[in-house]
Amino acid sequence: MISCEGVHKSYGSFQLLRNITFHIKKGEKVSLIGPGGCGKTTLLKLLLGLVPFEGGHTSILGTDMQNSKRYIQNEIFKKIGVSFQNGGLFDFMTVEENLNFAMIHMTEKNELTRMETIKTLLSAVKLPGTEKLYPHELSGGMKRRVGIARALATDPLVALFDEPTSGLDPVTSTIILEMISNLATQKEGMTLLVATSNVEIAIRFADRIIIVHNGKVIADGPWRSLLIEGSDWVKHFLSVRLIGLDLEYARDLNLPDEFIEKHWNSK
Ligand SMILES: Nc1ncnc2c1ncn2[C@@H]1O[C@H](COP(=O)(O)OP(=O)(O)OP(=O)(O)O)[C@@H](O)[C@H]1O
Numbered sequence: 001m002i003s004c005e006g007v008h009k010s011y012g013s014f015q016l017l018r019n020i021t022f023h024i025k026k027g028e029k030v031s032l033i034g035p036g037g038c039g040k041t042t043l044l045k046l047l048l049g050l051v052p053f054e055g056g057h058t059s060i061l062g063t064d065m066q067n068s069k070r071y072i073q074n075e076i077f078k079k080i081g082v083s084f085q086n087g088g089l090f091d092f093m094t095v096e097e098n099l100n101f102a103m104i105h106m107t108e109k110n111e112l113t114r115m116e117t118i119k120t121l122l123s124a125v126k127l128p129g130t131e132k133l134y135p136h137e138l139s140g141g142m143k144r145r146v147g148i149a150r151a152l153a154t155d156p157l158v159a160l161f162d163e164p165t166s167g168l169d170p171v172t173s174t175i176i177l178e179m180i181s182n183l184a185t186q187k188e189g190m191t192l193l194v195a196t197s198n199v200e201i202a203i204r205f206a207d208r209i210i211i212v213h214n215g216k217v218i219a220d221g222p223w224r225s226l227l228i229e230g231s232d233w234v235k236h237f238l239s240v241r242l243i244g245l246d247l248e249y250a251r252d253l254n255l256p257d258e259f260i261e262k263h264w265n266s267k
C-alpha cells in the first residue's frame, strides 16, 4: 500500500532524509515517529507527490506519485484520506459543505448516504450539530476534528494523519485519540499511517512504529519489543514520555511487564 525505497531528500544544502526505506501492507496501522523536525511531514508529503525528492522511489496504492500524470494522481487522491496539521478546511464552506464537497468529488455516494455519513462522522468526532458552522466559528481543535472527519468521509483505503493531536487540549486530544484507535480496530482493511512526535499517541493505535532520527530510519518494529530491545537512543526516546505516567494508565497501555517492573515497581 505504501512503499518508500532508498529515499533521499534535501532542502537546499541541508540533507534531511537519507536512504529512507519502509513498506506498509494493506490493513497495517503504523506510527511514524521521531523528534520535532526529523522530517515526518516531509515524508508524508513526498509519498503524496507534494514535495519533490532527489533519490529513491516511493509508491502509494501502487503509484509513484512524483512521476505520475496529474489525472492519475487525482485518481489516487480519491482513495486516500489525508489530514494535515491545520485541518485544511475551505473557509468559505460550512462544515457540512466541506465534508459533502469531498464526497461529491471523491466518491460515488448518493445524497442520502452523504448526509448520513456527515451525521455519523460529526458524532464520532463529538461535534454533532455543527453542520451549518463556518470554519471561522470553530476553535482550532474543532477544525482539526472536522479535518479528520473529512479525511474519513470518503472511506479511504489509506489514511494519513499528520500530528492529529498536537497543540490541542487534553480533552480534545483524548477524543481524537479514541476515535483513531476505534478506527484502527474497526476498519481492518484500511491502512493507517500516523505521523507524530508524541510517543504516547503513537503507541495507542499502532503496534508497529517507524522511528526517524538524524535523517534515517533507526528502528522499525513492534514498539513493545523496541522498548526492551531497541538501541539505547530508541529505548530512551520511547521511555522518556512513558515513565512519568500513572501506573494504572501505564498498565492500560499494555506496557511490557519487564518495563513496568523496572520503572514503577522498583520505586
Ligand atoms: N519547504 C521547506 N523548505 C525548507 N526547509 C524545509 C521545508 N519544509 C521543511 N523544511 C525543514 O525540514 C525539516 C523537517 O521538517 P518536517 O516538517 O518534515 O519535520 P517534522 O518531523 O514533521 O517536524 P514536526 O515534528 O515539528 O512536525 C525542518 O528542519 C524544516 O525546517
Ligand SMILES: [Mg+2]
Pocket (backbone or CB within 6 Å): 040, 041, 042, 162, 163
Ligand atoms: Mg510535522
